[in-house]
Amino acid sequence: CGHGLQPGRRRRGPALHDRQDGVQEPPREPATGRGRPLRGKHGPEERLRHPLQLADRARARVRNDVRTNPLAGAQPLVPAGESVVRPRSRCPTCGVEIANRDNVPILGWILLRGRCRNCGTRISPRYPLLELSTAVLFSGAFLVYESVWVAVAIAALLMLMPAIAVIDIEHRIIPNRVMYPSLVAFPVYLAVARLAGAPVDLLRMVAGFALFGGALFVVALVSRGMGMGDVKLASLIGLVLGSLGLRYVGVAAGASILFGGAGAIVALLVGRGRKAAIPFGPSLAAGAVVGAFWGARLADWYLRTFVRV
Known part of the structure; x- marks a missing residue:
């Protein structure tokens, strides 16, 4: 063989896999089949997320906007097709449910200075304004x-x-x-x-x-x-x-x-x-x-x- 390969053997290496539609995929890990970690500004452990994972995260962020005033909370939920009742509001960053003491309309946002009590994520001022x-x-x-x-x-x-x-x-x-x-x-x-x-x-x-x-x-x-x-x-x-x-x-x-x-x-x-x-x-x-x-x-x-x- 002119390239030094034995008959029936393939060259080893991180070659891209060709799909039937012509799009090349990155190599997959042996056990899980998941894409290799992406290294960049999000850290070495950031991976390619499935669209459903992104949708779940978006829904969690939307639910965070639901406060005591259901009409203010309904503003992001209604277009997304989400319920304004269940599950309870939670921070999309840390996942902690918003406590009842922080669910007081307008006053709760002021006392929290517009941020999550647990992780400090910013809460938009438009919701107390709607309230x-x-x-x-x-x-x-x-x-x-x-x-x-x-x-x-x-x-x-x-x-x-x-x-x-x-x-x-x-x-x-x-x-x-x-x-x-x-x-x-x-x-x-x-x-x-x-x-x-x-x-x-x-x-x-x-x-x-x-x-x-x-x-x-x-x-x-x-x-x-x-x-x-x-x-x-x-x-x-x-x-x-x-x-x-x-x-x-x-x-x-x-x-x-x-x-x-x-x-x-x-x-x-x-x-x-x-x-x-x-x-x-x-x-x-x-x-x-x-x-x-x-x-x-x-x-x-x-x-x-x-x-x-």
Whole structure:
């Protein structure tokens, strides 16, 4: 043999193995079949991880964000398809479960200085901010509305808005897991409230649902910039605010358009370009807040000032 090899013998060495698809794999260890350790900035024992291992680690990191406020915790969990109940929240770095004493909304984050008590991993400040905004909106509903039935409906609607806005900004979706149950639960609740004597109008509820949701549905059909998630959110807002009066829906719709236009201008100023996708969910959420708290006053002011009614 010209290369000094005996017939039937192969050259020894760390040659790469060819797969059927033409991709070369690194040599495997005799017993385990795992890839050899990678040496680099992660240390000599770092190995190539299976995608499922990476997914488990990502899910653990997401669960760490779940705190006492389920809506703040739901912000990362809902898009990932995770439960907000089980398992308990734990640090993705050290694996230690978050103690009950550290699960106090806002205060727990402040006392921990935004870090895990056990290993010092940083906890994002957006979660206490979500908790704070949710608490303010919830309390505001009971301060503005005298009827407990109405206050509960408005508080429940507004509590969804911060989490939906953040989800739409980060993931460009408004989850059906939130929209579909809400579109069923709110009409049922408002119907029960009406039977109990609450000052809600079921006909205007249906009209608000059809007008606000229908308008955005038409826009979604003719424009690529509007998604069906926006249509469902507008339908929900129109449904709940419409039960109080169509002027609430009108103010919410007008405020949403103004917020959306302002967001588009800011995006152009920072150089994102005209073709950049701008989520409309945050504008709808902000419009719902304006309509719920100031809808009647703004509608009366508009009619007196511009329509002369």
